Amino acid sequence: MLYFSKLRIIFIAIISLFFIFIASSNFLKFNNEFLNKKINLGLDLQGGSYLLLEIDNKPVVEQKLQNLTVIIRNYFKDKNIKVTNFKLINQNLFFTSDKNFRQIILDEFNSEDSKINPYYQRFKSHQLEIIEEDNFFKVYYSKQGIVNLKTSSQDQALEIVRRRIDEIGTNEPNILKRGNDRILVELPGLDDPMRIKSLLGKTANLTFRFVTNSSEDSFGAEKLLFEDGSEEAIVSKRIILSGDNLLDAQPRMNNDTNETVVTFSLDRVGAKRFGKATSTGIGKRLAIILDGKIISAPVIRDTIATGSGQISGGFTFKSATDLALLLRSGALPAPLNIIEERTVGPDLGQDSIKAGMIALIIGFVLVVLFILVKYRVFGAITNITLILNLFILIGILTLFEATLTLPGIAGIILTVGMAVDANVLIFERIKEELKDEKNNLIAFDSGYVKSKTAILDANITTLLAAIILFFMGSGPIKGFSLTLGIGIFTTLFSVYFIARLLTVLYVSKNKDKEGII
Amino acid sequence: MISFNKFYNKFNILSASLVIISLLLLIFKGLNFGIDFKGGTLIELRSTDSKIKVSSLRDNLSQMNLGDISVKNFGNESDFLIKFENNENKNAIEQIKINLDKSFGNSFNFRRVENVGPKVSDELLKSGVIAISVALALMLIYIWIRFEWQFSLGAIMALFHDVIVTLGLFSLLGLEINLSIIAAVLTIVGYSMNDTVVIFDRVRENLRKYSDIKIFELTNISINETLSRTLITSITTLLALLSIFFFGGEVLKGFSLAMIFGVIFGTYSSIYIANTVLVRLNVSQKTVLKEDKN
Numbered sequence: 001m002l003y004f005s006k007l008r009i010i011f012i013a014i015i016s017l018f019f020i021f022i023a024s025s026n027f028l029k030f031n032n033e034f035l036n037k038k039i040n041l042g043l044d045l046q047g048g049s050y051l052l053l054e055i056d057n058k059p060v061v062e063q064k065l066q067n068l069t070v071i072i073r074n075y076f077k078d079k080n081i082k083v084t085n086f087k088l089i090n091q092n093l094f095f096t097s098d099k100n101f102r103q104i105i106l107d108e109f110n111s112e113d114s115k116i117n118p119y120y121q122r123f124k125s126h127q128l129e130i131i132e133e134d135n136f137f138k139v140y141y142s143k144q145g146i147v148n149l150k151t152s153s154q155d156q157a158l159e160i161v162r163r164r165i166d167e168i169g170t171n172e173p174n175i176l177k178r179g180n181d182r183i184l185v186e187l188p189g190l191d192d193p194m195r196i197k198s199l200l201g202k203t204a205n206l207t208f209r210f211v212t213n214s215s216e217d218s219f220g221a222e223k224l225l226f227e228d229g230s231e232e233a234i235v236s237k238r239i240i241l242s243g244d245n246l247l248d249a250q251p252r253m254n255n256d257t258n259e260t261v262v263t264f265s266l267d268r269v270g271a272k273r274f275g276k277a278t279s280t281g282i283g284k285r286l287a288i289i290l291d292g293k294i295i296s297a298p299v300i301r302d303t304i305a306t307g308s309g310q311i312s313g314g315f316t317f318k319s320a321t322d323l324a325l326l327l328r329s330g331a332l333p334a335p336l337n338i339i340e341e342r343t344v345g346p347d348l349g350q351d352s353i354k355a356g357m358i359a360l361i362i363g364f365v366l367v368v369l370f371i372l373v374k375y376r377v378f379g380a381i382t383n384i385t386l387i388l389n390l391f392i393l394i395g396i397l398t399l400f401e402a403t404l405t406l407p408g409i410a411g412i413i414l415t416v417g418m419a420v421d422a423n424v425l426i427f428e429r430i431k432e433e434l435k436d437e438k439n440n441l442i443a444f445d446s447g448y449v450k451s452k453t454a455i456l457d458a459n460i461t462t463l464l465a466a467i468i469l470f471f472m473g474s475g476p477i478k479g480f481s482l483t484l485g486i487g488i489f490t491t492l493f494s495v496y497f498i499a500r501l502l503t504v505l506y507v508s509k510n511k512d513k514e515g516i517i
Numbered sequence: 518m519i520s521f522n523k524f525y526n527k528f529n530i531l532s533a534s535l536v537i538i539s540l541l542l543l544i545f546k547g548l549n550f551g552i553d554f555k556g557g558t559l560i561e562l563r564s565t566d567s568k569i570k571v572s573s574l575r576d577n578l579s580q581m582n583l584g585d586i587s588v589k590n591f592g593n594e595s596d597f598l599i600k601f602e603n604n605e606n607k608n609a610i611e612q613i614k615i616n617l618d619k620s621f622g623n624s625f626n627f628r629r630v631e632n633v634g635p636k637v638s639d640e641l642l643k644s645g646v647i648a649i650s651v652a653l654a655l656m657l658i659y660i661w662i663r664f665e666w667q668f669s670l671g672a673i674m675a676l677f678h679d680v681i682v683t684l685g686l687f688s689l690l691g692l693e694i695n696l697s698i699i700a701a702v703l704t705i706v707g708y709s710m711n712d713t714v715v716i717f718d719r720v721r722e723n724l725r726k727y728s729d730i731k732i733f734e735l736t737n738i739s740i741n742e743t744l745s746r747t748l749i750t751s752i753t754t755l756l757a758l759l760s761i762f763f764f765g766g767e768v769l770k771g772f773s774l775a776m777i778f779g780v781i782f783g784t785y786s787s788i789y790i791a792n793t794v795l796v797r798l799n800v801s802q803k804t805v806l807k808e809d810k811n
Contacts, residue, residue, distance in 0.1 A: 366757075416757055418753070421750040
């Protein structure tokens with residue numbers, strides 16, 4: 001146990017120096033890219049916002065089933081089968097047909113190469129399930145169908161969320177999928193999340209539809225409120241233009257009316273439709289609807305063939321800017337709800353770093369003094385080890401550019417407190433061995449050997465706790481388990497290599513000294 | 518040598534009553550769950566105007582119709598913590614901001630805002646309970662592989678004692694249970710195990726060495742032999758934790774307090790619970806040698 005080859009000593013020295021070097025790159029500036037690594041500060045230390053968004057897929061399912069009515073009707077019409085009485089209740093689509101065709105309809109839905117009901121070969125499942133009850137059919141999304149729908153709406157939503165956040169220009173946002181209907185957004189350095197929250201909270205579903213006088217419109221009509229809630233209007237369900245047709249949108253000052261407006265330009269298809277609608281609909285009111293509320297409903301005075309136009313609606317410059325941003329980045333496939341928010345202001349982050357560092361330094365000094373008083377020379381060895389241990393720990397965190405959180409700092413402090421345990425176990429064992437053994441070298445050797453299992457046991461138990469925390473915990477708590485877990489490895493390394501090396505050097509020079517420890 | 522074994526019975530009775538009291542507290546008084554587990558909103562404010570008192574802030578906010586709202590000082594006179602439960606009002610945070618700016622003239626700085634929806638808080642509570650259960654199960658498996666069943670039982674009883682009594686104390690004092698407390702409890706589990714295992718390791722070693730010493734005496738010898746290590750490690754760990762408690766800021770207060778309780782209970786239980794289980798199960802040299810043969 002007590003022999004160290006030259007090679008080993010060099011190895012220990014290189015590793016220690018390497019990590020001290022890496023750790024110091026947090027405080028010094030290196031021009032080398034490899035060395036210029038830094039520990040990332042968690043949101044709780046640098047300030048910022050953590051938002052967990054949940055996609056509300058219910059409207060999507062309903063919309064898809066609604067669209068399905070037309071598809072089913074037309075499909076069977078071509079086959080001279082009449083299906084009628086479509087009803088959408090609770091995400092189930094009901095319809096009826098003549099008795100003679102029942103089996104054909106079921107076969108059409110359940111065949112593996114069904115034209116109306118995609119079959120997922122991989123999952124051995126159709127998109128839709130169909131059940132025949134007394135005198136009607138019930139169609140609903142299968143389990144796999146729902147999963148596919150959720151995944152695709154999550155993909156789309158992620159893209160839109162990214163675009164909206166990029167438009168605002170926060171630095172290094174982190175946008176991740178969680179499960180199949182959630183999106184996690186981390187925005188470092190953001191101190192006012194209100195704007196982002198309101199931007200992400202809007203679906204931004206824009207449509208242009210004619211205002212009709214009655215509900216006799218062949219496409220159906222609905223009563224919608226104006227944005228300010230002041231009045232309502234009956235609007236046709238026929239969509240003239242939607243947000244998909246927009247190429248660009250910008251806030252502008254209209255010099256004639258001295259009003260802030262949002263100007264937009266349309267793609268080719270959109271421009272054509274807009275031109276046609278404005279030429280046939282002169283004198284009618286065209287409602288501009290965002291997320292089910294009418295922004296404004298101007299009267300069409302002229303044909304607009306240029307493919308551009310403007311939306312007015314009593315905007316402030318700020319609200320016009322935000323609307324333009326939403327329109328540019330596109331509509332979300334489904335509404336998003338913010339189900340968790342954690343925001344830390346930058347000054348609290350600063351205070352936390354300061355408090356964490358002060359606690360670390362004081363904790364460190366207290367432990368070092370206590371150990372020094374208790375063990376003298378070996379206390380000094382333990383303390384040198386402890387310092388190197390700390391450097392190696394910080395070095396590893398830096399090397400992997402890990403995220404340091406406030407609980408993470410607590411984990412480091414706790415590591416300082418518990419790291420001495422291994423050395424204490426060894427030294428106490430050596431003391432016992434020295435009672436019967438006069439040869440220092442032999443006593444030290446057996447002290448190291450006999451304390452080994454206890455040290456391993458003790459560290460494995462703490463490691464188990466840290467691993468569970470790492471996998472179950474979120475955000476800041478993960479940071480705690482990370483530093484605690486890595487701390488166990490650095491402690492074992494520094495105790496069995498660095499401290500033992502120093503101990504060996506000292507003991508071999510004081511072989512016969514009595515009361516050495 | 519200190520005769521720890523003289524007090525085995527007395528401390529067993531004490532521990533049993535502590536566990537029962539804690540369980541009663543947990544059942545009847547319950548835990549004070551923070552927003553992580555109950556859902557709701559938390560806002561930490563700092564005022565630049567020293568004249569603003571917690572009472573005026575409370576009066577102002579209670580007029581806002583946000584349901585049961587709690588307002589108190591946080592750490593010092595100019596920091597405030599506002600808490601309220603989830604309600605229909607999705608823009609409550611924004612409205613509070615507007616209202617405070619209007620009533621107190623921009624003198625508040627929003628240092629921290631946390632909002633946890635009901636679905637998320639349920640999930641967090643579930644995963645917290647799972648984490649602690651998995652930790653206890655893993656420790657059980659580990660100790661079962663490493664030691665004979667009598668030792669495992671002792672270690673697990675010590676573990677349950679520490680977790681239950683720590684939570685009981687949190688219930689008694691009405692301290693808030695949040696995510697960091699779960700982290701603390703898990704660390705306590707690790708620490709308590711650590712402490713117990715070191716003593717058990719010595720007990721087993723001594724069982725092999727001495728065939729003529731009864732377990733009652735033998736545990737006492739083992740505790741004494743490992744005592745200075747037990748104390749030194751507890752002291753350095755407590756020094757680190759006290760430093761976090763006093764200097765680490767308000768956010769880590771609950772966490773470090775739970776850990777401090779845990780370390781004290783953990784040290785106590787490895788002496789007075791884990792070992793007494795061995796005594797009561799009348800562990801002897803045969804127990805250890807049988808296992809060695811297997």
